[in-house]
Amino acid sequence: MNSQKNNNTKVYLYNTLTRSKTEFVPLNPDNIGIYVCGPTVYDYAHIGNARPVIVFDVLVRLFRHLYGDKKVTYVRNITDVDDKIIDVHQRTGESISELTSRTIRAFQNDMSKLGNKAPDIEPRATDHIAEMQEMISLLIRKGNAYEKDGHVLFDVSTNSTYGKLSHRNLDELIAGARVEVAPYKKNPSDFVLWKPSDTNQPGWSSPWDQENHPGRPGWHIECSAMSQKYLGDTFDIHAGGVDLVFPHHENEIAQSQCANGLDSFAKIWMHNGFLTIEGEKMSKSIGNIVSVRDLLRENSGETIRLCMLMTHYRQPINWTTKSMKQAKKTLDGWYSSLKEFEGKGQKTEVPKKFIKALADDLNTPRAISILHELSSEQKKRPSQKNRDNLIAAGNLLGFFNFTPQEWFDSNEKNNNSEIDVLVVEKKILERDKAREAGDFSRADKLRNELTKLGVVLEDGPNGTKWRHN
Numbered sequence: 001m002n003s004q005k006n007n008n009t010k011v012y013l014y015n016t017l018t019r020s021k022t023e024f025v026p027l028n029p030d031n032i033g034i035y036v037c038g039p040t041v042y043d044y045a046h047i048g049n050a051r052p053v054i055v056f057d058v059l060v061r062l063f064r065h066l067y068g069d070k071k072v073t074y075v076r077n078i079t080d081v082d083d084k085i086i087d088v089h090q091r092t093g094e095s096i097s098e099l100t101s102r103t104i105r106a107f108q109n110d111m112s113k114l115g116n117k118a119p120d121i122e123p124r125a126t127d128h129i130a131e132m133q134e135m136i137s138l139l140i141r142k143g144n145a146y147e148k149d150g151h152v153l154f155d156v157s158t159n160s161t162y163g164k165l166s167h168r169n170l171d172e173l174i175a176g177a178r179v180e181v182a183p184y185k186k187n188p189s190d191f192v193l194w195k196p197s198d199t200n201q202p203g204w205s206s207p208w209d210q211e212n213h214p215g216r217p218g219w220h221i222e223c224s225a226m227s228q229k230y231l232g233d234t235f236d237i238h239a240g241g242v243d244l245v246f247p248h249h250e251n252e253i254a255q256s257q258c259a260n261g262l263d264s265f266a267k268i269w270m271h272n273g274f275l276t277i278e279g280e281k282m283s284k285s286i287g288n289i290v291s292v293r294d295l296l297r298e299n300s301g302e303t304i305r306l307c308m309l310m311t312h313y314r315q316p317i318n319w320t321t322k323s324m325k326q327a328k329k330t331l332d333g334w335y336s337s338l339k340e341f342e343g344k345g346q347k348t349e350v351p352k353k354f355i356k357a358l359a360d361d362l363n364t365p366r367a368i369s370i371l372h373e374l375s376s377e378q379k380k381r382p383s384q385k386n387r388d389n390l391i392a393a394g395n396l397l398g399f400f401n402f403t404p405q406e407w408f409d410s411n412e413k414n415n416n417s418e419i420d421v422l423v424v425e426k427k428i429l430e431r432d433k434a435r436e437a438g439d440f441s442r443a444d445k446l447r448n449e450l451t452k453l454g455v456v457l458e459d460g461p462n463g464t465k466w467r468h469n
């Protein structure tokens with residue numbers, strides 16, 4: 001790509017660290033570094049996991065457009081050592097390496113179907129144990145971490161800026177709640193850098209082994225070690241879901257800044273908002289977890305992607321059947337306006353106002369309304385130029401990967417076997433509630449309704465699962 005991008009567009013981003021939206025100035029415009037916290041691989045990705053992937057894919061696409069393809073390094077890690085992974089392995093007997101490899105493949109596949117480009121580097125935690133151990137040793141030498149009973153802990157009282165990201169008070173964090181503090185901790189908020197493993201848990205030998213028992217890293221140290229390896233001591237943007245602000249990102253800052261001896265780590269911290277399903281928090285106990293895989297059975301990846309981007313990334317998003325239908329209708333409208341002229345057309349510039357919308361802290365709702373304008377303009381006054389503009393803008397957001405013909409053909413296929421995943425999940429939820437309340441006739445009625453929709457229910461110890469008949 002062009003190394004001298006004509007780039008006059010100013011980008012403004014909201015920084016969680018300063019709680020303000022400011023102009024983005026790259027540390028080095030020739031190599032912009034972005035690190036996004038990736039998945040813990042023990043199960044299929046749910047729609048909440050997809051939000052940061054889609055949102056920060058848009059950020060990377062915008063930056064590549066503005067600064068040039070080769071000027072951005074996008075790193076998204078894979079957490080493949082974690083207690084949740086060990087739990088699944090112990091419950092199902094599937095080996096950890098099989099479980100994680102299979103889940104990683106599924107994740108990459110699902111995310112690509114949602115129109116996301118793969119990151120430039122996708123490091124796995126278990127490939128970076130040496131880097132983590134090195135950073136832990138350094139933190140011990142510098143007096144920021146201590147060893148106790150086979151554990152290594154970060155001592156938050158040694159880091160005077162601890163709490164700066166989540167805007168918490170260090171003294172309160174040090175005092176903490178005095179309930180059930182692990183005996184090996186000096187302060188309740190001290191967090192694990194390394195911990196001992198049992199014989200049936202994965203472990204690596206380390207300087208902190210007790211009686212030759214291997215151990216494993218805590219979660220936070222992995223992102224500090226891997227971001228440093230691939231992006232350096234300081235880099236432009238670190239991102240993830242808002243649920244990671246505390247403690248994960250706060251702890252990353254503490255580790256990295258104490259290790260690198262600098263007053264900075266990532267310059268800008270970006271966080272996407274929460275996702276609820278039909279107004280409820282997604283949870284295993286409620287049984288309303290919607291996997292990307294299930295959604296993709298009945299919906300195009302573009303529909304799911306548009307549904308996600310209709311809400312600004314910092315706002316909470318309420319995922320509903322209604323909003324999915326709206327997204328589908330919108331795409332049908334856009335694709336039908338593309339029918340008038342065929343072919344890819346001339347390569348054209350993406351309309352400036354569209355770029356400007358995205359450059360304003362990724363204002364995708366505004367960008368989408370500009371796509372509406374372009375589409376209705378094309379319907380009123382069809383021209384190759386209008387069509388090219390609409391395609392160029394849509395492509396930048398990850399849309400129009402099909403011809404109109406392909407789009408409407410695949411719709412027909414879907415309509416013939418339509419099971420609305422969200423409706424199914426909602427009915428299952430209602431049925432669970434009815435069963436809990438002892439209203440078994442209502443529960444049976446709901447089961448019958450689901451059977452009519454072609455859904456088979458399987459009740460198990462972890463809640464109700466469903467499959468197509």
Ligand SMILES: [Zn+2]
Nearest residue numbers: 037038223248
């Ligand atoms: Zn992380």
